[in-house]
Amino acid sequence: MQIDIITVVPGLLEGPFSHSILKRAEEKGLAKVKVHNLRDYATNKQKQVDDYAFGGGAGMVMMVEPVARCIEALKSHRDYDEIIYMTPDGETLDQQMANSLSLKGNLMILCGHYKGVDERIRQKYITREISIGDFVLSGGELAAAVVADAVIRLIPGVLNDETSALTDSFQDGLLAPPIYTRPAEYEGMKVPDVLLSGHNEKIANWRFEESVRRTKERRPDLLEGKDFEADEKRK
Ligand code: ADE
Incomplete structure (x- = not known):
């Protein structure tokens, strides 16, 4: 599986995928996460990716052209099973959704920033909108990292002990039981x-x-x- 993440703050996604289980998933060739800087797809000299909202109001809007250019560039290299937009008004992530996404080949994730993305991007490209809960983050980056983590750990072979994802909370619709280790x-x-x-x-x-x-x-x-x-x- 490859997960391509589009963001205006790539620095926020530098850490999570180079450690522990997610790093091992990449080393084993099971899952790769690539972060793409939206600014590289800006269409003017100022590298502008946001603009004022039509109709007024506080907050900037991610512009159609750079986002469309970036999505088209990624699509020209591979087929995506889902093009996901991280947004608090999306469908709430749960274990069942993570299970179904873990069976896919390639995912693209667009992180909302500022007030969000121009609605026409959602209409034209987005196949799934995901929220990680009823609260608002300053951007979709940390939410995208949460989705990628929940999905990648479910790919067969990523966890050392194959049964361990099966005994997670929620996997059988129940919370996990208490656990203990030494000393007794x-x-x-x-x-x-x-x-x-x-x-x-x-x-x-x-x-x-x-x-x-x-x-x-x-x-x-x-x-x-x-x-x-x-x-x-x-x-
Ligand atoms: N962006 C801002 N808040 C978010 C949330 N709760 N879930 C997904 N993306 C977000």
Whole structure:
């Protein structure tokens, strides 16, 4: 997979992809992130990429021409499964969306900046608009990094332990259960006996029950329409 990110602040995206899991994904040839500076596609000498909003009001608007030029240049090199625009009025990112994006070949992500991009870019090129939550960031860059991270870690082979993405919170519609490592006792706080028992079935049942309990407590909305009691009885 290649993810091409278009931004007016490339510096904001220099860090995240050269560390840890995302760096390893690139080294293994599984996912590559390329950052493109919108200013390189400006059409005038001043390298202008934003202009005043028609109709007035505070805040600048990303101009059609540089964005269109950049998107067309990228499209001439590869086919994209999705051209994504990061914006607070998009569809909210969740694990299901990350799962489906992780199955794609190439993604292009346009980061909104200033007041956002001229509507005609959205009409002509954008296939998907994504928000990372009901709050406003100063630009789409950090949101694009969040999407890229959530997607890349799901590509088979990126995580060392293939099963570890499968046991994430949300992957089965539940929050993850509590986890522990050594020591078995810390300041009088003991790791639950069952986890030390070596009994795999009991451990799996305990984890499932804890997941359901935690989800009921913290995110009851995730359980609507689900009958986990029936699941438990069947076991
Ligand atoms: N740009 C500004 N705020 C954003 C958000 N919440 N999600 C995606 N892009 C954004």
